[in-house]
Amino acid sequence: EDFDFQSSNKLFQKDTIFDEWRQQDGGVSKQTNSEKLKPSEMVIESSAPTQQAGFEGDFYTDDRIPVVGLSLSKRIGLFKRAISCGLSYSHVVSVAGMSVSQLVIQVLGGSCRVSLNNHNKPPVVAALVSSGESGKVAITTALHLSQHSINVKVVLFATPKGCDGLVNILRKSKCVVDRGLLGLPNVIDIIVDGTQDRNTLLSWPDWMNSVLDWTGESRAPIVAVDPQHPAQLPRNPTPPKWTCTLGAPLLNQGMTGRLFLIDIGLFPFAFQEENISYRSPFFDKFIVPLNRASKIRKNSG
Numbered sequence: 001e002d003f004d005f006q007s008s009n010k011l012f013q014k015d016t017i018f019d020e021w022r023q024q025d026g027g028v029s030k031q032t033n034s035e036k037l038k039p040s041e042m043v044i045e046s047s048a049p050t051q052q053a054g055f056e057g058d059f060y061t062d063d064r065i066p067v068v069g070l071s072l073s074k075r076i077g078l079f080k081r082a083i084s085c086g087l088s089y090s091h092v093v094s095v096a097g098m099s100v101s102q103l104v105i106q107v108l109g110g111s112c113r114v115s116l117n118n119h120n121k122p123p124v125v126a127a128l129v130s131s132g133e134s135g136k137v138a139i140t141t142a143l144h145l146s147q148h149s150i151n152v153k154v155v156l157f158a159t160p161k162g163c164d165g166l167v168n169i170l171r172k173s174k175c176v177v178d179r180g181l182l183g184l185p186n187v188i189d190i191i192v193d194g195t196q197d198r199n200t201l202l203s204w205p206d207w208m209n210s211v212l213d214w215t216g217e218s219r220a221p222i223v224a225v226d227p228q229h230p231a232q233l234p235r236n237p238t239p240p241k242w243t244c245t246l247g248a249p250l251l252n253q254g255m256t257g258r259l260f261l262i263d264i265g266l267f268p269f270a271f272q273e274e275n276i277s278y279r280s281p282f283f284d285k286f287i288v289p290l291n292r293a294s295k296i297r298k299n300s301g
Contacts, residue, residue: 055277059249059259059290065281067261067290069251072198072228074274078248082270090162092246092264096226097140099262099287100244104145104190104223107242114148123189124151126220128211130195131158134225137246138194139166141225146175153177153184157195157207180207181214188220196227196237196254204234212238222257229254248276249290259290 057066070078083089105114108123127142129135139154143166146152152175159167170176177183195211215222215238224240229252236254243256247264248271263286271278281288 055279056293057277058251058293059261060293061261061281061288061290063281065279066277066293067249067281068277069249070276072250072252074276075248075250078266078270078274078276081274082266085267085270087265087267087270093136093140095264096137096244096246096262098144099264100137100141100192100223100225101144101148103242103244103260103287104141104192105148105150107221107223108150108189114150116149118149122149122151124153124185124187125190125192126184126188127152127154127192128195129154129156129158129160130197130200130205131160132195132197132200133160134194134197134200134227136160136163136194137225138192139163139170141192141194142170142175146170146173153188155180155184157205157211181210188218191215191218191220191222192225193222193227193237193240194225196224196229198228198230201228201233202230209235224256227253227256244287245290259292261288261290263287 055066055068058069059067061067079092104125108114108125112118113120113123125142125145127138127145129139129142135158139156139160142152142154152170152173154170154176156167156176157180167176193215195208200208212235221242222238222240224237224243226244226246227237227240228250229237231252239255239257241257243253243259244262245253245256245259246262247266249259249261253259261281263282268278268280
């Protein structure tokens with residue numbers, strides 16, 4: 001007798017069987033196929049860790065892993081400790097730039113917007129670069145984005161130390177805007193703001209007011225690169241929609257919008273030697289969203 005494929009196919013419960021496979025592999029059972037991924041979610045599903053960290057955090061991941069917030073001086077000490085143990089600063093900047101560019105691509109729409117089959121104009125990203133540490137990450141982000149069919153425009157207020165080579169590459173790629181903010185196109189999809197590091201804000205260069213005027217009037221959402229706000233500023237920066245913090249979150253980063261922690265390769269014993277409670281929040285991810293704890297601990301950083 002011939003096999004009745006059509007009848008058997010109707011009896012095949014694909015969702016149930018796939019859920020059983022996921023549970024066997026330690027994954028999370030997906031309830032609906034219509035569920036869309038958030039910019040902070042990975043395509044590969046993962047189960048939330050069940051082991052308790054044993055300490056409280058100033059921030060928590062979506063999986064309830066605590067993350068301790070630091071003062072800027074405490075985080076500088078952590079970075080120096082990691083670099084003295086062998087982590088190179090150029091590696092930190094490169095990894096941070098790649099991760100920020102991945103986040104930008106996700107919020108642009110991922111493969112729906114950045115793909116070979118996209119018949120619309122490529123998305124436009126404006127990168128604002130200062131001479132500080134945030135500027136180094138922003139210019140590295142611009143370099144990565146320019147290699148992914150994205151129209152990148154770099155406004156170079158000052159060249160960060162050690163980034164002359166990257167600037168030359170971006171100039172040859174016609175990504176650098178020589179007329180400053182006036183040279184930017186009218187329609188911009190996302191602004192990558194690399195002007196909010198502490199030294200730049202403390203010096204408050206002449207162009208800063210123009211940046212705040214322009215970002216305040218622009219409809220484009222802002223991705224802030226590791227802002228480090230002093231206690232007092234002449235003006236409040238334009239609130240970003242997303243903020244990327246590097247390695248460890250700061251207790252005072254101003255208005256952040258949705259906060260994301262970037263993995264830059266800091267190893268656990270660097271935290272331990274600086275007496276900072278730490279458990280890696282990354283697992284299968286390189287970028288994790290953070291939620292501020294309802295009550296900041298008094299002994300932080």
